[in-house]
Amino acid sequence: MPSIPYDLAAFLVEAKRRTYAGLDDDATVAMPLLAGSKQLEHRAPPYAYRDIYFGMGFFAGQETVSRDDRVIWSMSYSGGARAEIADRDTFFAIYKFLRQALLGVRVEEPFRGPRLFEQADMVYRNEVEGTLDRFHGIETIARHDGASLYELRYSGGMLR
Structure with a gap:
């Protein structure tokens, strides 16, 4: 397995x-x-x-990292708030909470947010397998009572 430079992981955290x-x-x-x-x-x-993406309630996108004008890493993702969520305040609260969770991205797993983040009545979970070289994961947001609010799937890795 090729060695992944620490500075790439640190750059991804900073960029996100x-x-x-x-x-x-x-x-x-x-x-x-x-x-x-x-x-x-x-x-x-x-x-x-x-990072280029389309949509809001349900969205799809791709992140890329270039080094010296050559794309070396990429991650694709798609997901969003549950379709039945129509209340605008709830919708915006979910995405505000998501951004708070994503600020917890770590160099050890610089893909999305931390494994677990809780605030007020919401819980963010990120289940990921793999390394910066090749990985896939799913992130979810639910209420403390277990009601699902949001789901996103992602995958990517080093390009060669």
């Missing part, structure tokens, strides 16, 4: 905290590459991070 998790859509670039998408970017040479 400085884009969606930390700034929400305020990190969106004005002219996305794909019409109708949200595109978030962070650069710290030699690395550049890009």
Whole structure:
């Protein structure tokens, strides 16, 4: 298995905290590459991070990391709030809570949020298998009473 540079994992943590998790859509670039998408970017040479996604209630997207203008890592994801959630306040509360959980991303598993995050009446869980080289996972948000609110699946790894 190829050695994964620690600095790549550290860069991913920094990029995620400085884009969606930390700034929400305020990190969106004005002219996305794909019409109708949200595109978030962070650069710290030699690395550049890009997250492009479509949708909101249910969304799909892809994150990439380039080193010296060559994409070396990618993660695809899709998911969102449960379709029956129609209350706007609940919808926004779920995504605000998600961003708080995602701020807990760690260098040891720099994919999404921590394994467990709890705040107020919500619980975030992240089940992941693999390493930065090749991984897949599922994150969920539920109420403390067990009612499911959100689910997202993701996978990715080093490109070769």
